[in-house]
Amino acid sequence: MKSTTTTGNLKKRLINKMATLGVIGLGYVGLPLAVEKAKAGFKTIGFDIQESKVDMVNSGNNYIGDVVNEDLKEIVKSGLLIATTDFARVAQADCVCICVPTPLDEYQQPDISYVKASAESIVPYMHKDMLIVLESTTYPGTTEELIKPILETSGLKCGEDFYLAFSPERVDPGNLIYKTKNTPKVVGGITPECTDVAAALYESILEAPIHRVSSPAVAEMEKILENTYRNVNIGLVNELAILSHKMGINFWEVVDAAKSKPYGFQAFYPGPGLGGHCIPLDPYYLSWKAREYGFHTSMIESSMMVNDRMPEYCAERSSKILNRQKKAVNGSRILVLGVAYKQDIEDFRESPAIRVIEELEKEGAEVVYFDPFVPEYREHGKVKKGELELTAELIRSADIVIVTTAHTMVDYDFVQEHAKAIFDTKNAMKNVKNRDNIELL
Template structure:
């Protein structure tokens, strides 16, 4: 039976390497589509939770996970030898930056190297982890072919970028269009068939993995550049005493040619702050300098420091030094109404304030503690009148919707709102906007 036939007939076993924000939702959708699915992860805690039907990812429905595990359609393991049972494997492991802001694809390489002993005839391997153009063909393909099997003939290899947007109430893994680029036309066909039988969304085929890798970088670099533009304008508008938020609302009234982006304390999450670094690093291989992209990165990377400077100026108006001041930060998740604090700009703002000697406390209804530079920082479990009163300044760094902002406004001495949460209350004398 061919791979395509087995996919269509759902007689094939699917695997997902990496059970994080991308991998677990994908594994759940594969199992919901009726496939026997095995999830692989190096963390025993994640594997145990999955096998107990306990969810730890916000975008996964608890009942879906528990039901799939109970039905025997989904299981997790740390035993990589079980990948031999899978005919189609998706790799969804982290691709962070190293200490020199260069791509770290060690997790990808390690996963592929572990696959080699179990690679078998007609097996499909799909990389979903965001990376620089060329990774699939220049790094993954040679490792897999060291098995003696030939890509496009004995096994199939493709890149299909993840498009997970944590907390998005409309677009989830199941209904977000998928881009697929295989090393050969047959590789693309097999990979596209897999996603067409799992998702309720169109599958867009491209001519190569490099096209698919570059389009993912384009998606997030596009946002990075435009956010960098609006952050720079926000800094200028503050100097000119112009409300940038009102400027954006006015620009939005144009029905064509403008898409609204908003300023903030910086960029967070795993993709938007990191992906442009992948592209600029790869561009140097071709002697090309991505000047516009790098400029936006510099602006966005500086926003936490700028916010700390604004806090210092606001405190100065109150005749208070930042050194020794008590500061309450509202929100450390990188976006509203989720518990994900990866690359969160709020945490970087806290770090900048603490470097200046401030006593910083935080409240986040979704995040009770976080790890930053090997140190755990605990937040307040409840937002109370006393906690707000005790602060010399309150900073809103995440626009969570389930925070009592009226309580904050009534009891805070001064508020620095970096997310325009208090737009309806800006006439109050104790509120300053980014």
């Protein structure tokens, strides 16, 4: 299809920083992206349905760990970034990126209602020579099969009147090296012109290479591959960790030995399960879509089964440690260290630690937790508050301490000194010399 839009006009506006940019969804992906757009010198409008988030952004109050507080305050004060719940202001934007959640529903099937609603909210305010980019992780085909038809109800034609592309987010919360600004970006548009304009957008914002692919479906599958690769390999090491425990082998030592090979091996580590918004969810998107083609992703589904069972396995192992002390889980007091899904962040979405707590509480345990990054969390409509301080009294009061997140600011020597028994599912205590009361996953 030959584009009749004036591709050069929008590209020129992007190069000259004259375009107005929009971001729909101001969460872990959207807010850092909006901040980078504004820091690059673009007038940026952030859209969100939650007034509380909009109010915080407009007052310069940050709520995302990967955003520098001073950066947010400065760009808001300068007028480069403004947040709103008024989607009519989409009409002011030349480029809009959709960065909304793509969770699973209660049947473990893709819930793309947020993506669909975002596209529908854009339609009344679309104009010619506009770029829309979907960044939300989803199944291959979403951009072409779902987003494109919705946007074309505006009366505008994709590839002729407006541009549409998919560019997967690659946010890794807490990563000290790779942030939104310096992480390479993959871009795939409906037409070559769509890809060209979307690439120009990110080239104007980021300090990282832009990798162009031939279609949105390739870019969508690429993101699924990234996270499924991790899911499968983590499933492998979790299964081998269970076997190694039965064989009396320290699997953490096994991994350290294997990674001494300078080629052909990448280290993955076992743990209480998978957390975060991508790795535990993305394989479900692919396996769901695969059924449309009569294909079963057997290897992927097997790894998902292993990883999904890890919280239950960790609860079982904890019960066996208690049993050796002649204690039942029922009535025991258990201290869980860490409910964030990874170390040194405040994000507890899909955290396996929360599932470990639930498994233990089902068996009648009294479970308390300490997490310096997560003072409380809400799960199934209930709020659970953490302990405010990790004291010797708190540690001694527990029949067992379970380490489920390897936060670096925890004094593990102090924990070991005062704990009756410790089950370390993350090898967080690897540098503790006295190991008499420590058992590893």
